[in-house]
Amino acid sequence: MSKLIELRGITKSYDGEKILDSIDLYIRDKEFVTLLGPSGCGKTTTLRIIGGFETPDEGDVLFDGVRINDLPPYKRQVNTVFQKYALFPHLNVFENVAFALRLKKLPEDEIVRRVKEMLEMVSLKGFERKNVNLLSGGQQQRVAIARALINRPRVLLLDEPLGALDLKLRKDMQIELKKIQKATGITFIYVTHDQEEALSMSDTIVVMMNGVIQQIGTPTDIYNEPKNAFVADFIGESNIIDGVMLEDRRVSFSGHVFDCLDTGFDSKEPVDVVVRPEDVDVVPLDRGMLRGTVTGVTFKGDYYEIIVDVCDFKWMIETSDFVGEGTEIGLYVEPDAIHVMKKSEFSGQFGDYSTFSDEMDNLSNPDAVDGEEDTAGDE
Amino acid sequence: MNKKRSFLQSISAAPHMVWAVLFIVTPMLFVLYYAFTKEGGGFSFENFTNLFQAIYVSTFVRSLCYALIATVICLLLAYPLAYILAKLGEGRQSLMITLLMLPMWINFIIRTNSLISIVHILGFFGTPVSVILGMVYNYLPYMILPIYTVLSKIDRRYLEASMDLGCTPLQTILKVVLPLSISGVISGITMVFVPSVSTFYISTALGGNKTTLIGDMIESRFLGSSGAINYYMGAMLSLILMILIFISMWVMNRFSDEKDGGVIV
Numbered sequence: 299m300s301k302l303i304e305l306r307g308i309t310k311s312y313d314g315e316k317i318l319d320s321i322d323l324y325i326r327d328k329e330f331v332t333l334l335g336p337s338g339c340g341k342t343t344t345l346r347i348i349g350g351f352e353t354p355d356e357g358d359v360l361f362d363g364v365r366i367n368d369l370p371p372y373k374r375q376v377n378t379v380f381q382k383y384a385l386f387p388h389l390n391v392f393e394n395v396a397f398a399l400r401l402k403k404l405p406e407d408e409i410v411r412r413v414k415e416m417l418e419m420v421s422l423k424g425f426e427r428k429n430v431n432l433l434s435g436g437q438q439q440r441v442a443i444a445r446a447l448i449n450r451p452r453v454l455l456l457d458e459p460l461g462a463l464d465l466k467l468r469k470d471m472q473i474e475l476k477k478i479q480k481a482t483g484i485t486f487i488y489v490t491h492d493q494e495e496a497l498s499m500s501d502t503i504v505v506m507m508n509g510v511i512q513q514i515g516t517p518t519d520i521y522n523e524p525k526n527a528f529v530a531d532f533i534g535e536s537n538i539i540d541g542v543m544l545e546d547r548r549v550s551f552s553g554h555v556f557d558c559l560d561t562g563f564d565s566k567e568p569v570d571v572v573v574r575p576e577d578v579d580v581v582p583l584d585r586g587m588l589r590g591t592v593t594g595v596t597f598k599g600d601y602y603e604i605i606v607d608v609c610d611f612k613w614m615i616e617t618s619d620f621v622g623e624g625t626e627i628g629l630y631v632e633p634d635a636i637h638v639m640k641k642s643e644f645s646g647q648f649g650d651y652s653t654f655s656d657e658m659d660n661l662s663n664p665d666a667v668d669g670e671e672d673t674a675g676d677e
Numbered sequence: 678m679n680k681k682r683s684f685l686q687s688i689s690a691a692p693h694m695v696w697a698v699l700f701i702v703t704p705m706l707f708v709l710y711y712a713f714t715k716e717g718g719g720f721s722f723e724n725f726t727n728l729f730q731a732i733y734v735s736t737f738v739r740s741l742c743y744a745l746i747a748t749v750i751c752l753l754l755a756y757p758l759a760y761i762l763a764k765l766g767e768g769r770q771s772l773m774i775t776l777l778m779l780p781m782w783i784n785f786i787i788r789t790n791s792l793i794s795i796v797h798i799l800g801f802f803g804t805p806v807s808v809i810l811g812m813v814y815n816y817l818p819y820m821i822l823p824i825y826t827v828l829s830k831i832d833r834r835y836l837e838a839s840m841d842l843g844c845t846p847l848q849t850i851l852k853v854v855l856p857l858s859i860s861g862v863i864s865g866i867t868m869v870f871v872p873s874v875s876t877f878y879i880s881t882a883l884g885g886n887k888t889t890l891i892g893d894m895i896e897s898r899f900l901g902s903s904g905a906i907n908y909y910m911g912a913m914l915s916l917i918l919m920i921l922i923f924i925s926m927w928v929m930n931r932f933s934d935e936k937d938g939g940v941i942v
Binding site for chain 1 (some may be wrong): 695714818832834835837839840841842844845853856857921
């Protein structure tokens with residue numbers, strides 16, 4: 299697969315504030331790439347630069363090897379599904395979808411045929427004459443996708459396209475989008491702040507923060523081998539503990555020396571150690587590598603989420619057996635459950651559950667909580 | 678409860694009702710009464726048949742033509758100006774709007790009179806051109822403001838979507854901006870056409886006796902020299918003018934409705 303789009307050293311500032319800091323990225327043909335990060339990380343600006351709505355201060359945008367920095371949006375083989383759809387309110391569903399074809403002055407019967415085809419693909423057959431302002435969010439979303447795809451672009455840009463939908467519809471649309479991408483063979487560049495969405499849909503995830511790409515990789519790479527504390531924390535739950543690399547495959551943290559699989563560090567190098575909550579086994583005290591006291595238990599349906607105090611560091615652990623608050627337990631960690639990372643600017647900012655509570659979770663991520671309530675209601 | 682509430686509602690509406698009856702309905706009835714009364718009293722169609730005299734017909738036609746031309750010129754001038762205004766930065770926008778409004782704070786009579794000297798210098802005083810210029814000059818802001826208001830509210834995302842789908846900047850204006858601003862255009866046309874078609878001072882001040890408009894005729898029937906005073910004919914002229922304006926408004930609204938309707942159905 300060849301490089302279809304390439305960004306080289308892209309830098310962009312607004313009012314003296316650096317939004318993007320020398321972004322290097324290439325996107326292969328027919329790939330589903332997700333730009334993932336919290337709001338303000340520069341992911342939307344990156345997308346807008348590819349779409350032609352912003353020009354980079356420095357660096358080059360290449361399309362099929364040709365520099366397109368100054369090519370206006372209407373000359374690019376790229377179409378966009380906008381964040382709040384931006385359907386033309388003065389046109390009905392049919393005319394919105396037909397918009398790009400009408401510009402090309404195609405014969406009427408071809409326009410009708412292609413619009414019908416497209417509406418069928420997004421399951422909106424029979425909606426041709428409907429007023430777009432009267433459609434539901436999910437329907438508007440589908441019209442926006444149909445409108446952007448009808449031009450048969452090489453690349454489709456999607457700017458948080460599912461952000462306004464409720465959880466159940468969002469899940470359905472994720473599957474549908476992936477299906478559409480496979481069926482059409484169009485390269486998708488998808489922007490989201492929802493890590494679950496990114497993990498389940500993408501071929502490649504680009505994690506961004508503070509205008510810098512933190513990591514590029516497949517969903518499994520990103521999840522299993524995060525490069526720094528920010529990525530580890532942003533993608534799923536992580537316990538991130540200060541450790542010291544003793545030698546290859548030997549790391550010490552929380553007062554214990556562990557076997558691990560990581561190599562390539564200096565001897566005695568301080569590191570961040572990541573252990574995912576689902577990778578820690580709760581065992582009797584005598585068999586534990588670490589021992590700790592349970593300080594909180596939350597029932598999550600198919601598992602319990604417990605907070606365990608180990609040497610004044612609060613771990614989050616997922617376990618299927620109930621453990622009461624105040625119990626002393628042993629913890630067992632397999633070598634392949636340990637992931638060692640170099641220290642970074644994010645060290646010490648993430649991965650400690652001492653302030654963790656359900657309320658905090660709600661504050662920082664209202665969507666997830668709404669979603670959980672929704673699913674509970676359905677069942 | 679329900680009854681009491683509707684009683685309260687009618688009480689609160691009462692001042693408006695009194696106002697409407699006193700100052701809108703009653704004068705209308707007077708106009709109607711006078712229009713169908715002959716000099717010296719008694720019901721008559723005389724005023725109506727008099728309308729078909731050449732002098733009245735030509736004046737009506739002239740008024741409509743001048744107002745139409747002035748409206749079209751205003752629209753052609755105002756739309757690009759409003760578009761540029763809406764694209765300016767926030768601070769400069771309000772400065773430009775203030776500059777546009779500034780002439781409107783000066784008395785209408787003074788504005789028109791100062792135009793007299795300018796037209797004299799330019800050498801076309803007393804011609805239809807000077808009357809139309811007077812209309813355009815006086816009513817242009819009423820065209821700019823509603824269009825500007827609508828344009829400045831158009832979401833940028835629509836323009837981006839249009840460019841994204843292949844529109845050049847010019848095509849974006851024609852296919853997206855223009856249709857989305859049609860309501861501003863309609864109200865601008867209304868706000869320029871109605872005062873233009875019924876104006877009397879502009880034509881008196883800037884035109885010669887060949888540019889008499891229907892407004893001038895009505896004025897002279899009510900306030901002119903003793904020979905010209907004829908309340909009955911004046912009332913008939915007002916009535917017809919009113920009906921003409923109603924018809925043009927109706928056509929205009931139908932036009933804008935149809936645009937929406939075509940989209941929905």
